[in-house]
Amino acid sequence: MTNLYDRHSVLLARAVEALRTRAFWTPFPEVPSGKVYGETAKAEGLAAFEALVGKAFDMPGHPEMRRVGRENAPWGKALSISYPANDPATLIAASQKAADKWASVDPETRAGILLEALTRLNAMSFLIGHSTMHTTGQAFPMAFQAGGPHAQDRGLEAVAAAYSEMTGSATAVTWEKPQGKHAPITLEKRWRIMPRGVSLMIGCQTFPNWNGYPGLFASLATGNTVIVKPHPGAILPLALSVKVLRDVLAEEGFSSDVVLLAADEPGAEVTKDLVETQAFSIIDYTGSSVFAAWLRKNAGSALVFTEETGVNSITITGTDDFAGMCDNIAFSLSLYSGQMCTSPQNIYVPQGGIETDAGHKHFEDVVSGIVAAVDRLLSDGAQAASICGAIANASTFERVEKARQAGRVVRESRETGFGSSATPLLVVVDDREGGPERNECFGPVSFFIACADAHDAIAKAAAIATEKGRSRQHFMPRMAP
Amino acid sequence: MTNLYDRHSVLLARAVEALRTRAFWTPFPEVPSGKVYGETAKAEGLAAFEALVGKAFDMPGHPEMRRVGRENAPWGKALSISYPANDPATLIAASQKAADKWASVDPETRAGILLEALTRLNAMSFLIGHSTMHTTGQAFPMAFQAGGPHAQDRGLEAVAAAYSEMTGSATAVTWEKPQGKHAPITLEKRWRIMPRGVSLMIGCQTFPNWNGYPGLFASLATGNTVIVKPHPGAILPLALSVKVLRDVLAEEGFSSDVVLLAADEPGAEVTKDLVETQAFSIIDYTGSSVFAAWLRKNAGSALVFTEETGVNSITITGTDDFAGMCDNIAFSLSLYSGQMCTSPQNIYVPQGGIETDAGHKHFEDVVSGIVAAVDRLLSDGAQAASICGAIANASTFERVEKARQAGRVVRESRETGFGSSATPLLVVVDDREGGPERNECFGPVSFFIACADAHDAIAKAAAIATEKGRSRQHFMPRMAP
Structure with a gap:
């Protein structure tokens, strides 16, 4: 057992215990506070981030044929960072070359190294927060949490x-x-544990670390090597993660190439080229069902793990706190402009209205109550920006514009005045076959659908969940049987 | 917790413990002895078997549109048993109808029912032994063990x-x-545990229970319903298993249709029709890689678990007991006429020979030593039959005949005089691209291959294992994520 396993064995034991009990527990505080992370952490994190902007990202020893980098600037701040880039064959050969030693050591050695990396990443959470904010468009508090401690929790869980x-x-x-x-x-x-081989982790644009760490750390912990292919719009958070992992690996006498970065640029993505080599044993992916289907078809013998698009619903059949309910829904609709996998899209309400603490509310009363709550929540531009963040991908604006034609607009989407922004568009639509609410409309768009009664509302929400929202996540062993 | 869980909770705890420690343990004795199974068990098992022959197999409450049954008679004894048969839609509808209650109960309830079924099956091991013998062609002792206690071990493990x-x-x-x-x-x-849905277990001809129980019991334990599709040549062992499960299910207030039988006849197999309904969430299969590939392509969203054909090798680089080695290999080549997934096919020997306790042995000495050991082992017809058993499938004879043309025959395959038999054919072949030893030749056929030296012999055996013998078994969770 190595020094790093000894250093982190209590952490590991507590994490295993939390998995078993399922009680709340985390070693990674979610509050972006100097009291927790050290009084200078905030300033140092910002300085470290600014020091990266406009530079060639330093990745010692990483194979490098050229440099790429044209990331998003959702808040208007261009990163202009270049990353090492390579053709698929070079990356795969380097990954395979690094594999044997990593595969041969015991689970304790690998766990120790990965927990050391997670601990170092945790200490860098302010830097990661700024990196996540300026690539995904999240407001800073969310970017800190989702890119930092919450992602680290998921890595630890894996x-x-x-x-x-x-x-x-x-x-x-x-x-x-x-x-x-x-x-x-x-x-x-x-x-002895037999890993499967080389793993490909395909990152997403809105939550690169949060969605990426489970597959990344699970594949590594079980002895596989990993090539990390970030979304071209959001490379930095994953590049920082790869770098920390490579540093710890090298310090412990392993090849850094156990983890590699496959950076690319919008319009020149390398994902399909990588997959078509058929060199991977495991592929992790978060994103659209269309690309996930392509992956399953083209992945050869790789195990494919995906988290795909879905349609989330709210069904309203009554409340004992109408004002509170409207405020709560308004926040859910506004948070990160509907760019979360948990953002509600469809709101099912009985045509005849609902009973509430404030008396009977007709369908239109419920709609106008929620619209007013959203307007109230977002009335101040700075507060609106802190809730809605910015829009990660320009195609989201196109979807908002198209959704305006889908029915009766009861609230227009507006800008917050900060970055590329769009507050919630709310549209009343008819319930009909092929209606706009039957598919995911990713971004700040929600649909009100009038239903015959409460039972019909629940049935409609259940049907769309079965059809479109069924989880496509598959969890399978990353070791050879 | 039900009565059956209470009854078997110690058995379950010991099995869980054996999984953890991996030490030898079994509650199901492998010796076909009256001292273990009761003095009358042997006679009663035979009588019970004879009572089934030539009759309509009784499967109370099972959906039935017609009767089918044209099983193998490798020992010359035709079973002439008919089984209920149905179209795929009827079976699937019945399985889905039985699903909800089975899915909703706790793991203890399901485990109790399955362990009760295994315990009853164990008590029936003589009947199962005769059923396995007269469908697979195994000699009785192997049929008793592989169809009875060893299969029950695997069900218990699942x-x-x-x-x-x-x-x-x-x-x-x-x-x-x-x-x-x-x-x-x-x-x-x-x-709460969410099963995946309806499972299809496709049985094989040579080890119907042994290969079938892991998938069958794993799917049931995790709350899925199962349709059992036996090989048309070997229905009875699985029909008995299905019947016992259905009996216990009904006694405990569940629909018997949690487990259904999809019997068919040679030339009119229903497997593809079943799979093409795309109604299955899990498919288990043991057999050829060709059909396994078809399954993976046509299984839709089902998880496909397969055990497929491979090529097993013996590499001889020296020994301190030449006579013992030859006897041991002779037994391995002869047992059940090479119809086991562990039967050795390729024997790699250095061209220049090997060092042994009996002096240097040239390549030809090694070959003739093994040939002589096989001849000695099988010199008596009754003993040969007790080791070689009978041939399950007529196509095996065709493969033996074809293999005679593949090189220099050093031992001819012969009959034992009992049933449809074939003792080992041994052929010296050249090592060349596309040689006959490069693919599986299922049955009593082995090839001697001369190699440059010991290292070359090991390299060749390793290469064929990587190419053809790599395990295709996938173990994945049978519960929804």
Whole structure:
């Protein structure tokens, strides 16, 4: 057992215990406060971020044929950072070359290295927060949490789950099978973990670390090597993560190329080229169902793990706090301008209205109550920007514009005055086959749908969840059987 | 918790413990002895088998549109048993109708029912042995073990592994997230196991129960319903298993249709029709890589678990017991006429020979030593039949005949005089691209291949293992994520 496993064994044991009990527990505080992260952490994080802007990102020893980098600037601040880039064959060869030693060590050694990396990433959470903010368009508090401690939680959970699976059975036994009066058959049995091979982690634009860490750390913990392919609009958060992992690997005597970066630019994405090599044993992906289907078809023998688009619903059948409900829904609709996998899109309300603490509310009363709550919440531009953030991808504006034609607009989307912004567009639509609410409309767009009654509203929400919102996440072992 | 869980909870706990320690343990004795199974068990098992022959197999309450049944008679004894048969839509509808209640109960209830079924199947091991013998062509002792206690071990292992996974994390927790000076966020969280849906278990001809029980019992333990599609040549062992499961299910108040039989006849197999309904969430299959590839392509969103053909090798580089080695290899080549997934096919020997306790042995000495050992082992017809068993499938004879043309025959395949038999054919072949030893030749055929030296022999055996023998078994969770 290495020094790093010893250093982090208590952390690992507590994480394994939390997996078992499912109670709340985290070693990574979510509050972006100097009291927690050190009085100078905030200023140092900002300075570290500014020092990266406009420069060639330093990735010692990483294979490099050229430089690329044309990331998003949702808040208007262009990063202008260049990253090492390579053709797929070079990256895959480097990954394969690094594989044997990483595969051969015990689960403790790998867990120690990964927990050291997560601990260092946690200390960098302010830098990661700024990197996440200026690539995804999240407001800083969300960017800090989602790119920093919450993503680190997910990385830790992956390491703990992998460690738990890898150590749940004996790795050696003297196996004795009785043979009646004869001497027993005795076998000295030994088992060792066999990784699957090279893993590809395809990052997404809105939550690069949060969606990326589970696959990244699970593949590494189980002894696979990983090529990280960030979204071309949001490279920096994952580049920082890859760099920290490479640093710790090198310090511990492993090839840094156990983790590699496959950066690219919008319009010249390398994802399909990578996948079509058929060199991967595992592929992790977060994003559209269309590309996920392409992956499943073209991934060869790779295990494909995806988190895909869905349609989230709110069904309103009554409340004992109408004002509170409207405020709560307004916040959910506004947060990060509907760019979260949990953002509600469809709001089902009985045509005849609902009973509330403020008396009967007709369908139109519910609609106007929520519209007014959104207007109230976002009345101040700076506060609106702190809630809505900015829009990560220009195609979201096109979807908002198209959704305006989908029905009766009851609230127009507006700018906050900060960055590329769009507050919620709210549209009353008819419930009909092929209606606009039947598919995901990613971004700050929500639809009100009048239903026959409460049962019909629940049935409609259940149907869309079954059809479009069914989880496509698959969890399968990252070790060879 | 039900009565059946209470009855078998110690058995389950010991099986879970054996999974963890990997030490030898079984509750199902492998010796076909009256001392173990009761003095009358042997006679009763045979009588029960004879009572089934030539009759309509009784499967109370099973959907039935017609009767089918044209099983193998490798020992010359035709079973002439008819089984209920249905179109795929009827079976799938019945399975789906039975699903909800089975899915909704706790893991303990399901485990109790499955362990009761395994315990009853164990008591029926003599009947199962005769059923396995007269469908697969195994000699009785192997048929008893592989169709009975060893298959039951595998079913028990599947139940224990599923139970262990389903109960490893809390199912309820009061989740409290601190909020600094404010009151914590408190959530009452509940989890429940979500099965995937209807499972299809496609049985094989040579080891119907042994290869079928892991998928069957794993799917059931995790709350899925199962349609069992036996090989048309070997229905009876799985029909008996399905019947016992249906009996216990009905006694415990569940629909028997949680487990259904999809029997068919040679030349009119229903497997493709079943798969093409795309109604299955899980498919288990043992057999050829060609059909496994078809399954993966046509299974839709089903998880496909397969055990496929491979090429097993022996590499001889020296020995301190030449006579013992030859006898041991002779037994491996002869046992069940090479119809086991572990039967050796390719024997790699250095061209220049090997060092042994009996002096240097040239390549030809090694070949003739093994040939002589096979001849010696099988010199008596009755003993040969007890080792070689009979041939399950007529196409095996065609492969033997074709292999005679593949090189220099050093031992001809012969009949034992009992049933449809074939003793080992041994052929010296050249090592060349596309040689006959490069693909699986299922049945009593082995090839000797002369190699440059010991290192070359090991390299060749390793290469064929990587190319053809790589395990295709995938183990993935049978619960929805």
